[in-house]
Amino acid sequence: MQTRRHFLKSSVITGSAILGGGSLGLLASQARAMPNVVLQPAITEFPIISNLPAQKMFSYTPGGPAPILRAKQGEPFHARLENKLPEATTIHWHGLRLPNAMDGVPFVTQPYVYENETFDYIFTPPDAGTYWYHPHCNTLEQMSYGLTGILIVDEKDTPDFDDDVSLNLRDWRLGSDGQFIDLYKARKSARAGTFGTVKTANWSQNPTYEVPSGGIVRLRAVVTDVTRIFKLTTKGAKATVIALDGYPVPNHFELDHHAVGPGQRIDLAIRMPDEEGSAVELINTSASKAWTVATLKTKGLSLKRDIRDLKPLPKNPVPVPDLQNAEHIPFEFTATAESAPKNGFCGTIGFSFWAINRKSWLGVSPDPMEPLAELKLGKSYVFSFRNRTPHTHPIHLHGLSFTLLNSNKRKIDPFITDTALVLPDERMDVAFVADNPGDWLLHCHIIEHQKTGMSGFIRIT
Structure with a gap:
């Protein structure tokens, strides 16, 4: 065969x-x-x-x-x-x-x-x-x-920003000599994951970027780290959240220690101070000791922009799910005690710790398991994510975007996203239209969790 x-x-x-x-x-x-x-x-x-x-x-x-x-x-x-x-x-x-x-x-x-x-x-x-x-x-x-x-x-029509700064946020597992050390520890893979030792934005520690004084800057933060969940805030100026995971938010809101997990993105609008040489820091507070991720520094005469003039970003053309006729499908994210896997072509770290619906897939074999669910093209669905573990999991769905509906632990705003940050013991419902045919991965974006079993795929035909 x-x-x-x-x-x-x-x-x-x-x-x-x-x-x-x-x-x-x-x-x-x-x-x-x-x-x-x-x-x-x-x-x-x-x-x-x-x-x-x-x-x-x-x-x-x-x-x-x-x-x-x-x-x-x-x-x-x-x-x-x-x-x-x-x-x-x-x-x-x-x-x-x-x-x-x-x-x-x-x-x-x-x-x-x-x-x-x-x-x-x-x-x-x-x-x-x-x-x-x-x-x-x-x-x-x-x-x-x-x-x-x-x-x-x-966007098709360019938004009215005075500068656009992008930050690739990630850690590195480096020793004091600047060389790589073990990328993971098995006992940590079975928990929250193995954190890096050196924290960077765009491969630099706390880089500084010059931007126009008194201007409105679009700051894009992308968490490409394999483990760390950030909680971001600013110092020196207020920041307004204008988009999450690529999608404009329905209503702008002030940044206040917003959690951004591996795979997620956040777009901020910052009205810079008028005085040249002023600094605005993007700060992470998710660890025991906060640190500055990157710094924006003003340059030149003030543009004297008014943040109230900032228009909402245009909506993306995502189909709206029919919640009344949507089919509900549960997904349980759990620990597992399966035996260690065989070596795979696309890399295995030699352990199996996690599962979706009691199935642990490492994504390393030519013939994967059966799909976690089979969906009909064009139909609306509600996925119920149930995190049965004491750790947070950023759950990413390929090829589709979904709307956050509700949670048993917190108030959920109806943001559109591709990566949901599911808290310990949380049940979160998300909805979407299955409008993109094919086999699409569903997995935790803490990569050690993905590579030790918290991965699978859905099929849309």
Whole structure:
């Protein structure tokens, strides 16, 4: 019997996935077309700790952090992956509603991309906002070594900001010599996860960015860390939350220690002080000792902007679920005591600690388990997330966006998102329209949890 791996491998022509409804001729012309960007993941070195270059960094750009990519809402985007790593990889475009063949998940949507092979990701983003990209093969190692980058999808009409600053927030597991230490500890993987030792934004510790005095700055914070949940606030000026996980919030609200977990994003509007040289700090308070994540510093004469003039961001065209006729499906997130898994091609850390609906899937075998649920195309659904553990889990659904409905532990605002931060012992309901056909992963974005079993997929046909 032909395995899923071999089927996928034979279903792809010259490393470019076939778009829905496309012909081979169209595919070939798209694959030959000049891409918007070429990403070449490779081993490099970079001094996360001053004057101590880490020797085994992974990056999409030689000698530095991944580029901030920009696409345009409603316009085709073409990224070519040229793998220069001595191992297989893929690219997942986190948060984007795109064709299943472009989702970047080995054994589920595409074959893995070996060293010196290429793959063309071609899609048209329907939604504007802040997103990011990362591998979905040997995920813990590749992300921990540096393979995370920001993707901004610009609105059709440019919002009225005076500057736009993006922050890739992540830790590194480095020793005092600046070199990598063990990426995880098994006993911590079975709990909240293994935290990094060096905290950075855009690969720098507390970087400073000059912005216009008296201007309104759009600050995008993307948590690409494999473990840490941030609680963000500001010092020096108030910040207004204008979007979460790529989607405009229904009503702007003031930032006040807002929790942002792995995989999540937050867009802030900050009216900078009028005086040149003034500093506004973005601060994380989730640890026992707070620290400054990044600093904005004013420059030039004041623009004298009024934050009240800031208009809401345009809504993204997400279908509204029919709650009265929606089907309810439960998902339980639990611990497990299954035996250690066999080695897998796309990386296993050798343990099984977590499960969804009592099923533990490590995502490393060519033939995955059956889907957690089978959904009908175009129908509305309510997923009931039940966290039966004493730890918080950022639950991410690929290819779709859902609306937060309610919780048994707190008041929930009806935000649209792709990653829900589910608290210990919390039951949270989320709703969406199953409008995107294919197999879509559902997993915890604390990567140690994902790689030790808290992962599965749903099928929409």
